Amino acid sequence: MNSIDGSNRHVKTDEAPPPSLLAIVLDTNPHAWAHLSSTLPLSAALANILVFINAHLASGNANEVAVIASHSHKTTFLYPTPILPQPQLRHGTANGHVETGQARNDNEQQMVESANKYRPFAVVEQAILRNFSKLLDETTETHLQATPTTLIGGALSLALTYINKSTILHAPTAASAESISLAALADSENTHVDHVPLTSRILIVSVSGDLANQYIPVMNSIFAAQRKKIPIDILKLAGDTVLLQQASDATGGVYMKPERPEGLLQYLMMAFLPDSTARTSLVVPSAGGVDFRAACFCHRNVVDIGFVCSVCLSIFCTPNLPENMCLTCGSYLSLRSAVMNPPALIPRKKKKKKKAGTESATPGTNTPAGSSTPMHP
Amino acid sequence: MSASSSTQALEYLEGLHLQTHRKLYEQPSTVLAVFRCMLPHLAKSIVMAMLYMPSAFPTTDLDAWFKPSARKEKEQALFVLDRLHILTSKRSDDGRQLYSLSSGFQHSLRQAIEGSGTHRSFGVPATREESGGRKVTINFLDEYSRAQWEGILYYLVSGAAGLHADGIARSEVGNGTKGLLNAGDLVKIVHGSPRITKDGFSFVLQETNAQVWSLLIVYLKMVNNLGMSETEVLSFLFMLGSLELGQDYSISTLSPTQLQMLEDLSDMGLIYRSSKTAKTFYPTRLATTLTSDSGSAMSASSNDIAQASQGTAGPAATANKGFIIIETNYRLYAYTNSLIQIAILSLFTKLQHRFPNLVSGKLTKESVHRAVQSGITSAQIISYLTTYAHPQMQKNVPYIPPTVMDQIRLWEYEGERVEVTPGYLMREFGSETEYRDVLGYADALGVLVWQRDESRCFFVSQVEQISAYLKKKKEHREGGRVR
Numbered sequence: 046m047n048s049i050d051g052s053n054r055h056v057k058t059d060e061a062p063p064p065s066l067l068a069i070v071l072d073t074n075p076h077a078w079a080h081l082s083s084t085l086p087l088s089a090a091l092a093n094i095l096v097f098i099n100a101h102l103a104s105g106n107a108n109e110v111a112v113i114a115s116h117s118h119k120t121t122f123l124y125p126t127p128i129l130p131q132p133q134l135r136h137g138t139a140n141g142h143v144e145t146g147q148a149r150n151d152n153e154q155q156m157v158e159s160a161n162k163y164r165p166f167a168v169v170e171q172a173i174l175r176n177f178s179k180l181l182d183e184t185t186e187t188h189l190q191a192t193p194t195t196l197i198g199g200a201l202s203l204a205l206t207y208i209n210k211s212t213i214l215h216a217p218t219a220a221s222a223e224s225i226s227l228a229a230l231a232d233s234e235n236t237h238v239d240h241v242p243l244t245s246r247i248l249i250v251s252v253s254g255d256l257a258n259q260y261i262p263v264m265n266s267i268f269a270a271q272r273k274k275i276p277i278d279i280l281k282l283a284g285d286t287v288l289l290q291q292a293s294d295a296t297g298g299v300y301m302k303p304e305r306p307e308g309l310l311q312y313l314m315m316a317f318l319p320d321s322t323a324r325t326s327l328v329v330p331s332a333g334g335v336d337f338r339a340a341c342f343c344h345r346n347v348v349d350i351g352f353v354c355s356v357c358l359s360i361f362c363t364p365n366l367p368e369n370m371c372l373t374c375g376s377y378l379s380l381r382s383a384v385m386n387p388p389a390l391i392p393r394k395k396k397k398k399k400k401a402g403t404e405s406a407t408p409g410t411n412t413p414a415g416s417s418t419p420m421h422p
Numbered sequence: 423m424s425a426s427s428s429t430q431a432l433e434y435l436e437g438l439h440l441q442t443h444r445k446l447y448e449q450p451s452t453v454l455a456v457f458r459c460m461l462p463h464l465a466k467s468i469v470m471a472m473l474y475m476p477s478a479f480p481t482t483d484l485d486a487w488f489k490p491s492a493r494k495e496k497e498q499a500l501f502v503l504d505r506l507h508i509l510t511s512k513r514s515d516d517g518r519q520l521y522s523l524s525s526g527f528q529h530s531l532r533q534a535i536e537g538s539g540t541h542r543s544f545g546v547p548a549t550r551e552e553s554g555g556r557k558v559t560i561n562f563l564d565e566y567s568r569a570q571w572e573g574i575l576y577y578l579v580s581g582a583a584g585l586h587a588d589g590i591a592r593s594e595v596g597n598g599t600k601g602l603l604n605a606g607d608l609v610k611i612v613h614g615s616p617r618i619t620k621d622g623f624s625f626v627l628q629e630t631n632a633q634v635w636s637l638l639i640v641y642l643k644m645v646n647n648l649g650m651s652e653t654e655v656l657s658f659l660f661m662l663g664s665l666e667l668g669q670d671y672s673i674s675t676l677s678p679t680q681l682q683m684l685e686d687l688s689d690m691g692l693i694y695r696s697s698k699t700a701k702t703f704y705p706t707r708l709a710t711t712l713t714s715d716s717g718s719a720m721s722a723s724s725n726d727i728a729q730a731s732q733g734t735a736g737p738a739a740t741a742n743k744g745f746i747i748i749e750t751n752y753r754l755y756a757y758t759n760s761l762i763q764i765a766i767l768s769l770f771t772k773l774q775h776r777f778p779n780l781v782s783g784k785l786t787k788e789s790v791h792r793a794v795q796s797g798i799t800s801a802q803i804i805s806y807l808t809t810y811a812h813p814q815m816q817k818n819v820p821y822i823p824p825t826v827m828d829q830i831r832l833w834e835y836e837g838e839r840v841e842v843t844p845g846y847l848m849r850e851f852g853s854e855t856e857y858r859d860v861l862g863y864a865d866a867l868g869v870l871v872w873q874r875d876e877s878r879c880f881f882v883s884q885v886e887q888i889s890a891y892l893k894k895k896k897e898h899r900e901g902g903r904v905r
Binding site: 063096099100102104105106160161162163164166167170309311312313314318319322325326327328 | 450452454457458459464467470471473474475476486488492493495496533534535536537538539540541543544545546547613642664665666713774800846
């Protein structure tokens with residue numbers, strides 16, 4: 046009788062966990078995989094990841110997956126297969142239809158003999174394998190010689206844009222342009238989105254170290270992910286980077302650096318499979334001590350103590366900038382006083398004194414503290 | 423309401439014996455379907471974490487993996503896994519409690535996920551000779567399944583709603599299906615014409631996917647009398663759920679039991695065969711969405727966008743989209759011209775106007791009372807209205823105005839004052855701490871119905887887990903004493 050009150054009015058649909066989108070960024074840097082080939086060859090890793098993808102797809106009926114290869118000279122989607130823009134499409138839409146139809150037929154024909162496999166799994170697997178071998182075929186010697194590292198920044202932004210697109214597609218039918226703009230207006234602080242249509246996360250399987258040369262794009266992606274509340278999980282099979290640790294820490298993702306890369310599948314299944322719904326009740330592994338050091342914007346070196354532009358907060362390892370201009374925003378910076386008193390040595394004194402110190406650092410203002418600004422007692 | 427459709431099947435599965443489970447888990451497609459749609463979310467995480475684990479999983483490690491605040495969820499997940507005989511716990515040599523997956527389940531799930539083995543349990547597509555070069559379109563299949571299923575619904579509601587099949591072409595409901603509806607106590611025949619029962623009402627108000635499951639569960643209960651094997655029927659149903667819409671499948675690999683089922687299922691509209699002697703069959707959307715509880719069975723599955731666009735274009739999808747608007751003044755507008763929907767609405771609404779694409783009416787005390795008297799509960803009415811709420815209504819949470827929801831409940835409570843829950847009374851606890859401990863466990867499991875601290879007794883809806891818990895505790899105590 047007394048159950049008729051506001052508390053009992055909940056909607057039952059909340060019970061089912063929301064569909065979850067997993068975007069996997071697979072670092073396919075050939076140099077790094079060559080180092081790993083004795084313990085974990087790329088083919089074995091890919092097979093393990095495919096099993097992991099199937100497990101993810103099985104964990105929820107509407108679960109989705111996207112796989113992005115971050116190669117040495119380009120990043121590309123392994124799944125879903127990118128639909129290339131067709132310039133001829135303008136003067137013959139029927140043409141485009143026929144072609145997509147043929148692509149579908151190709152799929153069907155390859156699929157015929159797979160009565161031992163759940164069909165959705167087979168579709169994803171074959172697409173990934175096909176696109177992956179295409180990517181490897183396209184890689185030439187000149188590409189390999191050009192750079193020893195991988196384009197993780199580009200892959201991350203691809204993943205983010207794909208997640209964003211899917212989220213919009215998944216919004217309930219009523220969510221028209223109006224509600225989307227409302228959501229954009231609302232700050233990330235007050236998320237009163239009534240029902241979450243899609244939970245997304247990014248998993249980076251990384252093997253290359255030394256990504257400092259991509260500090261800026263990666264950091265920007267991390268902040269975008271943080272704002273969109275997309276956790277970035279890191280599985281670090283080899284190499285070591287400051288950057289990715291920060292990514293998982295800032296976005297609340299999982300960070301793991303397995304000692305035995307051969308056991309890849311068990312790591313994936315145990316630590317990376319639970320989606321954000323399940324993670325609310327599980328203890329997730331994370332990086333113990335996070336290295337928060339930044340890379341400088343001028344030479345891409347990781348620095349302990351650096352110089353920061355007072356306008357745009359860019360970091361530099363040296364005070365000798367060309368023409369004393371900030372490389373990012375172009376503001377005039379006078380670093381003379383900073384050089385004389387290294388920033389780390391400023392003692393934490395009273396508020397009044399500190400203010401005086403910072404004021405004197407800005408060029409042109411040598412007025413003594415307290416004379417221009419009236420102080421409140 | 424996706425939860426309700428799979429919980430029904432889950433309850434049925436939980437009631438099966440260990441032997442039946444063992445046999446079921448031999449088929450990878452069955453295991454995958456059970457995993458995908460029966461298990462709670464956390465149970466999936468547990469199973470997947472243990473799937474490739476080389477050794478058993480110590481209980482203490484499992485406890486450490488869960489946050490202390492999530493004890494309730496953990497117990498629930500373990501409870502379901504235990505009832506389905508997926509997880510077994512045993513004691514290791516050094517006295518630690520270990521969990522391990524039942525070997526059959528583990529083996530089959532590995533096969534399903536890797537796509538290995540030669541079990542051919544995910545359906546054998548028909549060869550070119552068998553299909554005879556002629557294929558039917560997905561639109562045709564949708565139309566067919568909808569016609570068959572609506573025929574069944576119409577058969578149920580026509581008597582009560584005072585509607586007759588006047589001039590509308592309805593596919594005739596097969597005798598087998600009629601028998602099924604009777605056996606499931608959904609209708610009873612009065613003076614030669616069907617009269618809907620209380621269970622029938624709740625059946626009609628469910629979502630399509632849940633309806634299919636409830637009818638299939640009635641079917642499963644009947645198969646033993648018909649001399650068919652329950653496991654084979656279940657595996658076939660789970661296999662159907664993993665098939666591809668629009669693809670024809672060969673019947674050459676099916677067992678005699680399953681061949682017999684084909685006929686019954688095509689009566690219900692779950693599968694389509696061009697003739698009774700055809701060598702192939704097509705699963706319809708009703709069948710392929712059996713094991714995917716995302717959305718209603720009629721609307722397209724979301725993981726295939728191409729399919730989704732076709733689905734929304736078809737008439738089947740539009741028929742099941744939200745169409746009901748309720749205002750706070752109890753007026754109800756339903757954008758539908760489907761006679762079945764109108765008939766269902768008329769069960770608890772006072773309908774006033776009908777336009778080509780719209781009916782309007784009002785929820786009144788009399789109309790709700792009438793519905794309650796014929797066995798519909800307020801929860802059913804509310805869940806029906808929620809399921810079919812218009813997209814405009816879905817912008818608010820809850821979808822239905824709270825005043826209307828509360829009033830429907832109040833109208834019902836005017837007549838009903840007692841609620842019955844079958845279960846067990848636990849009492850005569852030795853000490854307060856023991857009482858508190860078991861009570862906490864029962865609460866975490868979600869089976870606690872009522873408690874009375876003064877007399878140290880409480881009431882639970884299910885007792886198996888608790889008795890196992892008590893036994894474990896006792897063993898532990900005795901073991902401690904020996905040491």
